[in-house]
Amino acid sequence: MTEAPWLAAARKDLGLKEIVGSRHEPRVVAFFAESGAAWVKDDETAWCAAFVGAKLAEIGISGTGKLNARSYLDWGAALTKPAPGAIVVFKRGSSSWEGHVAFYLGETATTIRVLGGNQANAVTEAAYAKSSLLGYRWPAGFALPIGGPAKPAAAPGPTLQLGSKGEAVKSLQSGLNALGAKPALVVDGDFGPMTRSAVIAFQKGRQLAPDAIVGPKTWTAFDTAIAQLG
Template sequence: MTTPAKVIAAARADLGMREDPSGSNVTPITKAFGKIPGYPSNGYGYPWCAAATSMWCKEAGLKANTDYPHTAGTLTQYSWARSNGRWFTTPKVGDLVLFTNNGSTSGIYHVELVEEVSASSITTIGGNTSGSAGNGIQGNGDGCYRKTIARSNSRICGYVRPRYAGSTNEPAKTWDGKSYPGHFVRYGDTGAEAKAVQQMLVKFGWKITVDGDFGEATHHAVKTFQKNHKLESDGVVGPDTWKALAAGPPKTTPPKATTAPQPVVKVPAASFTRVMKLGDEGQDVQAVRQKLIALGYSYLKPGLTWGPMMTVAVMDAQARKGVEVDGQVGPNTLKALGL
């Protein structure tokens, strides 16, 4: 019998899949789903987010158009859900989350599979997307990625719920704001869970801003806290770290941080005198990385070297800013990025 876990396993197997050639929309998923007349690349070059969720459901054993909508169209997915009583506004693991570009169902344009659900966010796996959604845009990417976004994101239109074995329509339990939320909280996360981590760190004496943004200062504080408490010092708040934080500082001594948080490194002014690309190093590359991180590409980390994921971020930003998508940073891209 098919469960959400089986569909999620099928999706996880495709993480890292990329279009070949880049920008063509041609992937193993479109080849498996089939040709659609009128599209480039012999009918395989169509937007493939809905085809991806369809193939994952099919591979897991769900019955097409009975248990889920087998289609390459997001609006068709919505219509199936409404017609079959499978349209919901509260997420559950295994749902298909539909995104809109105008706040209504008429603007539905992208879909992803819900992998995890917390009180404040959902973690998704999607095709034809990118590794970030900092500006709210979910679709029009080069591959299959995982991301975590706030449930309050204005682009979320609603959820299509396939018919799984033994499934119910009970909404996910609301997080109580104190207990471990059921998933890792880490660098780049935003929302109530990140804020709760910051509040617990403050009780231990850390001088960090409680703003719900799990950034560099919070990441450093967590790593040092873990080291001081003989936990794996990876900066990721899992059940053991959450338990230690929730216990609070010893009652007999005042809370005191053993190490001061490191300030965010400010990038020196860079002189942009070259076209930057994969493999380049230097202060100018660092400045572009910092700008991309500020724009929401949180899977990048500060550094002086241009690696493959930076090329992905640059191409995605170029597409969204309306400049030539070549994966290199020259005068036009610098201007579009505000540098």
């Protein structure tokens, strides 16, 4: 299946995080400018919609130019079934206007896995409850990826262990850092001894078997923990 180019662009920023304190992450500030909100000069302003707009703009697609996630409910074409790269809009709590927007990756029976910005103050892959879904959108005039709508994933992510490499490992490392891994992991996509130790610590904290293997149960606990960070 050919990946949507804006999703491929978004993957390049996996692991990017806000800077704690008075300094601001330049790339996050750039997302605002690239998405049409150049007046924002900090990384504390909610930036999930800015990230989506910036990644669309990177390949020549105009987003909404707005910073509210729900603005994407009226953008592009509606989808009844999602495909990887679809823009997903979620509600937040009981608010009639707050929300979150990101790019669709896959799903389980109860959650939707997305790649997005401002997820635990970083660019990560995370899972959100299907009960929070407001809608799926697709850029008008762009054909769906070869293969059509995505099928539900059998598990939240691929099985990872010592020696694994790739984008899924980067997502795992980024998420573990957001959850407070000490020492912080280098987000390099290489499941080495430090990543193994962080996984074991996470598993012990969630009362899972500390086998250092990231399988379905650990992924589910990981996604739940990331979603709870906001």
